[in-house]
Amino acid sequence: MATAIARGLIANGTDPSVITMVDPNLDQRTLLQDTLGVTVSEDAASACKEASTILLAVKPQVVEAVAEQIKLAGDLSDKLLISIAAGITLEALEHLFGAIAIARAMPNTPALLGLGATGLFVNAYTTTAQQAEAEGFIEAFGICVTVEREELLDAVTAVSGSGPAFYFLMIEEMIKAGIKLGLSPNDVRNLTLQTALGAATMAAQGDVEPDELRQRVTSPNGTTHAAITAMQENGYGEIIEKAMIACRDRAIQLGKV
Ligand SMILES: NC(=O)c1ccc[n+]([C@@H]2O[C@H](COP(=O)([O-])OP(=O)(O)OC[C@H]3O[C@@H](n4cnc5c(N)ncnc54)[C@H](OP(=O)(O)O)[C@@H]3O)[C@@H](O)[C@H]2O)c1
Known part of the structure; x- marks a missing residue:
């Protein structure tokens, strides 16, 4: 999903060099660098320290371990975190990352072609400008539908996620x-x-x-x-x-x- 999203952002005009993709696997990092021209890193903390927007695109079962790595970046209070980890609630994310702006998104695989359909819900710490930023980020790889309640993301999963x-x-x-x-x-x-x-x-x-x-x-x-x-x-x-x-x-x- 992260690769699909990066492709969408680049196709929509984002300079690949301003995107840093973190992956533990060297072969994967080399592939991402060669095919997308993005910056790559194995160190989530240093990549997140530099970033204003952090996309959390790992399997739900590794979210906690990755959060520990990201938190080594220090103060995250001015960052926007966008999570696509299925089922990981804003409450759980706030427990892991603290009181920061977090957007929960449910994308789908046609994002690979720029034809994604994504549901979005943002937490109370997200400003209007950050919500617009999250929506713009998602619209780089398809449409974004912002829902009124977090639990509606489960309905989005049933419609477009799956x-x-x-x-x-x-x-x-x-x-x-x-x-x-x-x-x-x-x-x-x-x-x-x-x-x-x-x-x-x-x-x-x-x-x-x-x-x-x-x-x-x-x-x-x-x-x-x-x-x-x-x-x-x-x-x-x-x-x-x-x-x-x-x-x-x-x-x-x-x-x-
Ligand atoms: N696929 C879908 O249709 C879909 C739709 C909606 C939401 N989602 C959600 O999107 C998330 C990603 O799904 P996916 O299908 O893209 O999974 P995936 O193919 O397994 O991608 C996850 C990536 O994260 C990397 N990773 C693992 N541990 C890491 C760490 N400690 N630091 C940095 N990167 C790490 C993995 O590397 P390795 O491969 O080397 O372990 C892999 O490249 C999931 O939470 C899923 O629930 C997926």
């Missing part, structure tokens, strides 16, 4: 079914992917709602109508809702361990 996988599953299942209907794997793959891209692009234009777009291609008793009826009779809507509730509940559970 959402790309729901679409990948739909694509996988359409490819499998298309092959069963006699198409070659290559043909069905090309047709499915272009259809997903076309449908998402039409829906993203936003001037016509998705249900209206669907109805426009669903003539009574036609082919699409047969498909949609089969989906609805088999509980398509309920499956999506149950999946998203399970996702939200797992996010809540992970935040408690």
Whole structure:
């Protein structure tokens, strides 16, 4: 995720040399330096001492250890910390870092292409200017939706954080079914992917709602109508809702361990 975010920032005009990426692995640091032109370091404390914005992009289970390293930088009170660690609450982050400006973000992997969808919530120590800075940072790799309550980040996880996988599953299942209907794997793959891209692009234009777009291609008793009826009779809507509730509940559970 950190690499995706750095790529987005650079593509959006940030000078790579002002970004310092900290990674314990030498091969990874060399790769980041060579491919992105960023400054690299193995020392989180010295990198964070120099930085005005710190992005915490490690697995939740190493957040505590990394916080100990970052705190060796000394006074963090004028810094903005942006955490993307899933499930780590602002309360837990404030416990680790103290009363500083912290923004919690839930991004997703299309950030790699500058097409990320990220939910954001900031703590009470964050100024309006720092919130705008966090939003601008996130908008370098996609859209930013600032939510009204921290717990809504768990709903964001169910919509966009994990959402790309729901679409990948739909694509996988359409490819499998298309092959069963006699198409070659290559043909069905090309047709499915272009259809997903076309449908998402039409829906993203936003001037016509998705249900209206669907109805426009669903003539009574036609082919699409047969498909949609089969989906609805088999509980398509309920499956999506149950999946998203399970996702939200797992996010809540992970935040408690
Ligand atoms: N992937 C997603 O779709 C997604 C979506 C939303 C949020 N998130 C959150 O984003 C965070 C990062 O996820 P990810 O998938 O990018 O994980 P990742 O691929 O494991 O990246 C974490 C990076 O942190 C490095 N690291 C480990 N210990 C470190 C330390 N002490 N100091 C500095 N760097 C250290 C790791 O290096 P090594 O590989 O050498 O250990 C690795 O390069 C997670 O908290 C996850 O919950 C991910």
